Structure formats: structure tokens, C-alpha cells
Amino acid sequence: MRQTLGPALKGGWQVDWELIEQTSEYVELAIDTTLWFDADGLMFLEEDAPIKGEVWRLHNNDADPRPSNPHAHCVGGKNSGRKLHLGTRQLYAGVRPLGRYLDRRQFERLLDYARERFPGVVFPLPA
DSSP states (O other), X not given: OOEEEEEEEETTEEEEEEEEEEOSSEEEEEESSOOEEOTTSOBOOOTTOOSSOXXXXXXXXXXXXXXXXXXXXXXXSTTTTXXXXXXXXXXXXXXXXXXXEEOHHHHHHHHXXXXXXXXXXXXXXXX
């Protein structure tokens, strides 16, 4: 089941979120264009990065509590295998923080969907 969650505009970028799959255990969202920043707010630009974005899976009860519980797993795209802390916006490789943070507007849209899907969890999570 694919459902567009609606466009969000960020400085001329249109960021479409799309519901890919939803079960009782997880939800998968496709993010058309992910924007990443460092701790100082400077955008990461990668020459070899693909234009299209990523698929993120949010688990309701993930067995792995790191980097946050719950957290999101990238299951498709250039950050496949990495995790997203659902409090700090920071990208992780396993338990190692990478110093990259998801755009605030994209993060808020992700949390809006997480709040709807997992009403027992208060987002954003503590750091």
C-alpha cells in the first residue's frame, strides 16, 4: 500500500513522504530527498549521492534499543544499514554517531507520522 503523506517545501526542495508498508510491528516511509546537516547547521553535499532518497523503517518494539528506543532503520538508499535517533535527529552507523542530522522539517514530519502510529510514545525522545 502506497500513500503520499503530502509535500513539504524546504528552500525550493519538494520533499515527498510516502507510506510504503504498515504492520503492527513497523511502518516504512519513503523520503524522496533527504537533507543532512552537521552540528553547526551546515548542509552535507555529496557529489556521488543519488538524487532520490531513502526508505526508513520505524519499529514499534525493536529488540535493539540503540541509538534510541524506538529508532528508525534505513532499509533502502544511500544510508542503508544506518539508524536515526528519534530524539536528536542524528544518523548512526551501529552505535557510532556520524555527526549528521536530518533536516528539522523532515524530522518533524517523520515524528508526526510516528506519533500517529505509536500513540504510547512521546516524541521527540530524550537525547
